[in-house]
Amino acid sequence: MTATVAELTRELVAVPSHEDETAVGDEIEAWLRRETAADVTRDEVGNVIARKGAGDRSLALVGHHDVVEPDESQLEADGEYVVEERDGRLYGRGTADMKGAVAAAMLAFRDAEPAGELVFASFVGEEVGGVGARRAIDEGFAPDYAVVGEGSTGYSSPGVTDVAVAHKGRRASTITARGTAAHASEADAGENAVYRATDAVDVVRDLEPPAVDAAGETLAGSVVVTEIEGGRAWNVVPDRCEVTIDERTVPGERAALERVEEFEGVEWTVDQDLPPMRCDDREFAETVLEAADAAQSGSPELVTKPHATDAGWLSEAGTECVICGAAEPGEAHTADESVSIDVLGRCEETYRKVAESWPR
CATH class of the missing domain: 3.40.630.10 (Zn peptidases)
Structure with a gap:
């Protein structure tokens, strides 16, 4: 024993x-x-x-x-x-x-x-x-x-x-912005995915994460951009850009990250959602x-x-x-x-x- x-x-x-x-x-x-x-x-x-x-x-x-x-x-x-x-x-x-x-x-x-x-x-x-x-x-x-x-x-x-x-909790998600590649000397011929991604990032920065009261304390959520990757050459307008989001959630409401999909060419996907x-x-x-x-x-x-x-x-x-x-x-x-x-x-x-x- x-x-x-x-x-x-x-x-x-x-x-x-x-x-x-x-x-x-x-x-x-x-x-x-x-x-x-x-x-x-x-x-x-x-x-x-x-x-x-x-x-x-x-x-x-x-x-x-x-x-x-x-x-x-x-x-x-x-x-x-x-x-x-x-x-x-x-x-x-x-x-x-x-x-x-x-x-x-x-x-x-x-x-x-x-x-x-x-x-x-x-x-x-x-x-x-x-x-x-x-x-x-x-x-x-x-x-x-x-x-x-x-x-x-x-x-x-x-x-x-x-x-x-x-x-x-923790919700991990990815913003994927897609555009059209072009030579950088003719930038107007393409659609810059990085620009579309940064428009989405501006929305993330302005979000007000929810908060709840628990045990006499305020349990506040957070939303943070943690990674960004886009482009494949110095002289090519990027056709893809990915942004990683770390979100700390609280019981009840979630931050309205789906709003980033209002931009053309932008998609939001949830990769992990720990309650x-x-x-x-x-x-x-x-x-x-x-x-x-x-x-x-x-x-x-x-x-x-x-x-x-x-x-x-x-x-x-x-x-x-x-x-x-x-x-x-x-x-x-x-x-x-x-x-x-x-x-x-x-x-x-x-x-x-x-x-x-x-x-x-």
Whole structure:
């Protein structure tokens, strides 16, 4: 039996999962079958889902076991991941994002006497657009409530694990302007695609991104031109120009980027759309906050996060979500990624307390 959240985190982190999550999914599935009497399933894409307890409403503890590509310093000679403990922290790819929180959720799931149906879910493909979460939802995964273990530590003050009740989404899109090529010495014989693209960019610059209130804060969207490419020679009027847009979305309205298509020869396409999240059940959010408060000496708050998570897909499908996890701002995806062992224990306790008090 794995005794501590630190030991289980070490076991999960050591298994590579940036190209193929199968092996670490095997570890999670085997542990759940060995340590619990829950109904454990594994779907075709590799999501691991377990259920126990009963009731009219369900609570899910949600994470993901894929990671981004590790730095060379995070790899052992045999291809496994380096996991080191120093000064009360575990270092290695996936410690913060987010195998540590997955380990905490596994232990809480095992030990809790749930108030209703309790679900554990660890998804694949979060880092590449929520592949696993979307597949699970398409196959009927629909908990009433979810605590998603993405990072929420250090938002209100250093070292405090807060509860995030909203986050932004991300819509990536491309403006494609087409014209007619001509020799630059006879520019009027063509239609300059770069000029058409810059007309569209002027529209983007003038857009007012929407904003919403959440947790006493204003969660504001943004729209930014991040790349532009056009032309093929210094003496040719360009017949094509592409502009890349990074848009951070909020629940509700979107920036009216479709307006750029009012220009002749301009087309707008959406390449990726990761949904935002906002919890509209204040009682649920306060219950998770009370559990987090009881598990630590600091005073957690309801906060917002700037980036998208699988909570967005769940929220879009109708699940009331909050985010509560050990990772701190700036830890994920770094060459020295790490997580506090004490905070992992705090998360384990928080998840268990929520599972035993919610749904009410």
